[in-house]
Amino acid sequence: MSERMSRRKVFGLGAAGVAAAGAGAIAARSLVQEPPVAHATTSDPFPFYGEHQAGIVTPAQDRLHFVAFDVTTGSRAELVDLLQEWTAAAARLTQGKEAGSFGAAGGSPEAAPDDTGEALGLPASGLTLTIGFGPSLFDRRFGLAARRPPALADLPKFPGERLIPELSGGDLCVQACAHDPQVAVHAIRNLARIGFGKVSVRWSQLGFGRTSSTSRAQVTPRNLMGFKDGTNNMKLEDAALLRDQLWAAAPDGADWMAGGTYLVTRKIRMTIETWDRTSLREQEEIFGRDKVKGAPVGKQNEFDPVDLAAMKPDAHVRLAHPSGHGNAHLLRRGYNYVDGSDGLGRLDAGLFFIAYQRDPRKQFVPIQMALARTDPLNEYIKHISSGLFACPPGVRDAGDYWGRGLFG
Template sequence: MSERISRRTMFGLGAAGLAAAAGAGALATRSTPQQPTTAHAPSPSDPFPFYGPHQAGIVTPAQDRLHFVAFDVTTTKKAELVSLLQEWTAAAARLTQGKEAGSFGAAGGDPEAAPDDTGEALGLPASGLTLTIGFGPTLFDDRFGLAAQRPAALADLPKFPGERLIPEISGGDICVQACAHDPQVAVHAIRNLARIGFGRVSVRWSQLGFGRTSSTSRAQATPRNLMGFKDGTANMKLEDTELLRDQLWAAEQDGSAWMAGGSYLVTRKIRMNIETWDRASLREQEDIFGRDKGEGAPLGKKQEFDAVDFAARRPDGQPYIAEKSHVRLAHPSAHGNAHLLRRGYNYVDGSDGLGRLDAGLFFIAYQRDVRKQFVPIQMGLAKNDLLNEYIQHVSSGLFACPPGVQDAGDYWGRSLFG
């Protein structure tokens, strides 16, 4: 492995956070863009389309790396916020196709001015980069006259039993989710958006992630979380057209016409007590999840995708799947058939002062109505899940992700601000 690749790979394991400096942005390629011939990127190097009825990065087959950022809006002028969203959209359209953020790029233009692009992704392909934006509840306060347009589904999350949220890494006015197969490409995208936003937004918090913990397409194998178990076996997939229509995409009849074609995002940073978990017996670990660790099959079954049978009993008469197991409590049958589209990531943010890994799951879930989906599911888990002994929710985010950008004359959030 080359020295350069080794440095880039380390981005996926580093701590969150990226500062922004001054700048602007507008046109020039970092590599020759490859035009996809289908709705899905044919290889990890190629681009996904940016324009469409829904934002990319939701049902897009989950990429390997994440850089997620939440911004606070610092300007008090609505016109400046709209201008920023327009500039961001133009830059995002370029970046996702393997181009530089601005027209003069990292090495062109006025040598006495800051470059249009920071340059660390020069020579790298698009790497399946997607950029997805969302608006937090705090954006709908009295600063920009948006209070009447706050969707009912963007209701503040309740306090869940046992959570210990850190305010500094929770919330935010605007979020941007960057997913790519190369961590340097994802970091480059967020860095340049933050640079463009200087003076109008500031970074509130950010998170790097690696090793996706969900599949969003049936073409993908189910990945594993840092506890060693397959994660997201029952996740909604892009092929589930009717389920996505019913449970993922907001509709005009939901009460907020500007969100039609969008979706609601919940993030949770879930720290795992890794060292304690690693000393638990295999039987205990499997009973907690309700699946076997090797194949990922529901206990009492043989294959990962075998139907879960909650009535099945062991020879001693006890249920194979415990009443407080994660699988049973999270199952759609326990919550009125509520589903989530998950696309979370593992994270390792170094270690704490006691020498324990600061590691776990950065949970990401999209849905049509948080009140009917995430909230009842998480409330049931928070109250009863056997897994709670080994995890701690430390941050939370809630965002309304608008519909997709239709063409070059459109911009992120136009349905809200236009």
């Protein structure tokens, strides 16, 4: 039996299988995670190993492919095997390598290749892969109910939301961010291929044009409404704020989540055509910022201190401001999306909102509840998808894997 077929037997014929030896062969030195900094070029790789997962405070890349999976196997051992395989593949992919050690053209010609090949010749393009575990994973299937973190409490129903169930939730999620859309899509495609027979795709989302900056080295981007988005976002340089507001700690109630964080996603469709017919004055009053400069009401520059008293009581900036929510901050790294049209000539477009935080109960929930109740922006947006995930700490070395603390 060939080495390739032996590996397939170990990991199941439905999965491509990335051998542990393949993970060990990766040069660990080149993968050890240092504090993320802006790239010299957009082709460079980010380190994979480190205290925290990459793709959170990493300077936000230009492209996104996000996917939520349902676990279809009922075997805890098979789920752990899959997480080990995924981790080995992710370590390779983020460094610009093929998903498996044999690659697209190696191994037996009678067997399916262990890389799909569409990213051959492309650089790493700043690819990061970030995993999260949804509340539904902590049911009775895998004996994890007692290990569900308190902060992974189901989100409440917010006023006015119209969520599509099949576009929400999921047992697992993987966020792929890169500067090249083909690199991001290739990564998700190969993880889904490796997971065949153990997981199935529940929903996915492509994104472009980041709508937040996660480093002071980046300029503030714009959303599809034309406004600068995330001006006062937490940044990777804010070490003390990140420690307080982003990273989970053992005293929070789940020791395996120490060094991890919690992710909330929301697909927010915008009624672009109605917004485009709204006067500039009304648009600026709704947001509480100048559309061109991004300056808060009454100020001249984007980063001038916000004067809440100068703007309307229901301005978006005022309703979401940390001062109204016990100093709660979010680390946002959302993306614009356009999914074609709805058949009536209207763009199916908006914001795929992504926010990381230490405890959604104390951060996202009160902020979103205030916005859902009185934000005039609700006239132009509709929340149609929602996700909540616990993102474990980073992978330390080639002997570690995503979620080891949960299953160990």
